[in-house]
Amino acid sequence: MGANFEELELQPTDLVGCRYRQVQRHRYPDTEPSSVGQQRAGRLRAARAEVFALLPQAPALGDPKKFLRIDIPDGESAEFDTLEALAAEADLITGVVFRGRSGESSWYLEVDALARMAHGTYLPVIVSNHRVARPREGASMLAISTTRLGLARKPTELPYQQRHHAIDGYRLSLAARALAEVELDSGWGAAIGQDRTKVFLAPSNTHQQALDAALQVTPPTQPRRVKECDSCRYWSFCAPELEAVDEISLFLSGDRAQSYREQGIHTVTGLIDAALGEPSALARAWRDEIPVLRRRAQLQAPRADVEIDIDVEAYLDQGAYLWGVFDGREYLPFVTWEGLGGDAEGENFARFWTWLMQRREQAAAAGESFAAYCYSAHGENHWMLGSARRFAGKRYGDHRIPAEDEVREFISSAQWIDMFRLVKEQLVGPGGLGLKIVAPAAGFHWAEAGFDGEESVHAYRIAVGEDSAAAARARAQLLSYNGDDCRATAAVRAWLEAGAPGAPLLGEGRR
Ligand code: SF4
Secondary structure (H helix, E strand, O other): OOOOHHHOEEOHHHHOOOOHHHHHHHHOOOOOOOHHHHHHHHHHHHHHHHHHHHOOOOOOOOOOOOOOEEEOOOOOOHHHHHHHHHHOOOOEEEEEEEEEEEOOEEEEEEEEEEEEOHHHOEEEEEEOOOOOEEEOOOOOEEEEEHHHOOOOOOOEEEOEEEOOOHHHHHHHHHHHHHHHHOOOEOOEEEEEOOOOOEEEEEEOOOOHHHHHHHHHOOOOOOOOOOHHHHHOOOHHHHHHHHHHOOEHHHOOOHHHHHHHHHOOOOEHHHHHHOOOOHHHHHHHHHHOOOOOEEOOOOOOOOOOOEEEEEEEEEEOOOEEEEEEEEOOOOEEEEEOOOOOOOHHHHHHHHHHHHHHHHHHHHHHHOOOOEEEEEOOOHHHHHHHHHHHHHOOOOEEOOEEOOOHHHHHHHHOOOOEEEHHHHHHHHEEOOOOOOHHHHHHHOOOOOOOOOOOHHHHHHHHHHHOOOOHHHHHHHHHHHHHHHHHHHHHHHHHHHHHHOOOOOOOEOOOOOO
16 A cells, blocks of 8 residues: 655654654544553643643733733634734744645644744743653753743743653754744744643754654655554554564564664564574564563572562652552552642651551561562652652651661662562563563463553543542552552562473473
């Protein structure tokens, strides 16, 4: 099936990640987004609504009296309305649409807002759900308060450092081109990220070269499996295309097969037949649907008299709302639904920490060994240290926030064990060794099947939302998911200690 790419109107999302999406969008224009895609879009709509509610409606005391905000409604005339709003010299314009051409490519762009700056030029502003800047001593970025967009003509300096995201850079560069066409480009673009109250500015010329290169890329003629495929609306079309040619990316996604491609190996069967040792053995395991293999005959798992499995759930960068613990008999959730960043989160963390340290002390007093486990300690370490730092010095009744050094002492001790690290030393899997792969091999299954990190982000929003019936369901779902993550870690430990029955030895082929 051929596609006439000159007719294709590019969107910024076409320029990052899989370029085959653009081909499939052209072929199957009416394909609905995947459920993950819909949830993502819902979160973005919610982020925009939060930001739009903060934007000024009228001048504040001390501002010039004249202030014109134009909210452009969705619709076919949005592009025309944008140009009209610019001609009217509006101070703030939302719902902006631009179309343009760069070389052979035509493109379409939505921009959340345009704010009028000094000299009558405009600042394009986009809203996203990622972090666009992080606080850093000694760093400096220009910023405007969201509540002052269109009113404050000059930004102020804040000690933040920009976090680069290619997609944001492309959107703002395209917006700068569109504004330059009407001689209103300020030379700056801005993004509002997880902190909805701050608009961070950056020069918009830094991405122009990369944008030109991205616009000139010829779309590929066949798919290659990448990470994004998991949530892509076109997977049901791409999967059969990949399977038909036994494409090596079915097993090794993204660039992971690059070195084999350079050797002329483009299929899974080709990799198996090349007899390259572990890569070929893993390709065979993938084809035979064997998720986990043993690297060696004898396996081990550290055990203790008192064993606690821990799993944290956080919402984006905003905070940790759930510390789940499982002691082999009972699952105990330390949870708050009262919002993040304030005392509710601090107190919840303090209660969890107090409980954990009490169990540790009780074990020591009884002469018992103690160990706490998690599966991949990165998140837990990040939020334990981060919570100690963010709520430093606070006390909530009998529960206090530990000093950072106390947390450091614990997470660097032999009593804090990362099961993922131990699993990686002893096992190997064609699809990786995530808990969702290893625990089922150990015979453990989640009550909430198909729930993953992104789903949990979505569920948290509902759990703290206004629809109380939906919130109750989402809370139950999150607790079930977290509890099972803790139990799954325990199950993996027991399975490893038993020698991972059912997992063949690497190189030995079928079970
Ligand atoms: S399913 Fe994968 S290969 Fe196909 S368009 Fe989507 S991201 Fe690209």
